[in-house]
Amino acid sequence: MTIETMRSSEVKELLEKIAGFDKAGGDERVKKIVHRLMHDIFQIIEDFDVTPEEFWSAAYYVGELGANGETGLLAPGLGMDRYLDIRQDAEDEQAGLAGGTSRTIEGPLYVAGAPISEGFARMDDGSDREAEVILIKGQVTDDKGAPIANAVVDIWHADTKGAYSFFDQSQTEYHLRRRIKTDAYGRYAAQSIMPSGYGCPPEGSTQKLLNLLGRHGRRPAHIHYFVAKPGFKHLTTQINISGDEYTFDDFAFATREELVVDAKPVEHSETAAKHGVTGPITEVEFNVVLVATDKAELHERHARRRALETTE
Secondary structure, X not given: OOOOOOOHHHHHHHHHHHOOOOOOOOOHHHHHHHHHHHHHHHHXXXXXXXXXXXXXXXXXXXXXXXXXXXXXXXXXXXOHHHHHHXXXXXXXXXXXXXXXXXXXXXXXXXXXXXXXXXOEEEOOOOOOOOOOEEEEEEEEEEOOOOEOOOOEEEEEEOOOOOOOEOOEOOXXXXXXXXXXXXXXXXXXXXXEEOOOOEEOOOOOHHHHHHHHOOOOXXXXXXXXXXXXXXXXXXXXXXXXXXXXXXXOOOOOOOOOHHHEEOEEEEOOOHHHHHOOOOOOEEEEEOOEEEXXXXXXXXXXXXXXXXXXXXXX
16 A cells, blocks of 8 residues: 555645745755655555664664765665666667776775876785785777777775775775876786775674675675776776686675686786886786767766865
8 A cells, every 4th residue: 555545645745845845945856856765765664564663773773874984885785886887887878978898886995196107006015925916907998999098097906804095094005006197008007916805894784784685795806996088988997806706796796797807827927027027926907998978077987975085
């Protein structure tokens, strides 16, 4: 039974007052969204006969989620980030901007302002001497295969314990975070260490809900990317390292098959040697294809709260 047929006039009037439909001020779009949101919440209460105890338990959970700073963790865990990507993929298709490297979720752990270098960077500080040394490399091209020089490849990833600098105060500033400008041939390279996957805090708000859903909160080993160049659609993506237990079972729904990359141990890497890195190393190659567009608003990443990023 719908709320329209149960006490319909009383509930209808209440919803309109909640959304401010009877007031002249405010934002019309926000009013309509709040009206729809509260209508659907009321409908859920009716459909599932939600008790006051259950309602207040949910309300307290939302408060705990914010206090724990886990909103950005729960959103991908409930597929919200993936859903937004699905919508953007469809919008690109309609606008004739499909193609290029697939997007996938950003996650909540980006930090703005990482050091920038030309062509090559060392991402780790050398403190973890037991870590597997990797060379991340690739080429940025357009959708016709032409190299894109001076594209900014912004890379960040976790350490061998699954923790990220800035959020983990034990790590040095901008550890495992770098921006690299591609060379004349669109190439970039970075020396780093193999990241580990990680899990949601076991006692945290996100895992509490996942437990009720019978789900784990694990992510595979992965490496995040922003890739940007004026005249091209900004790319937000990440690669998953093949062979991880959770490569195709990511709680954040970020895995796309075309973004799963092999880590290949080699005795000698020509790319690494060009930058003074000798000896055995593990190569992780990820080539990026950007899509050209004259829509300036698509050249930049979308606005959201990010650590150390100004809104100016």
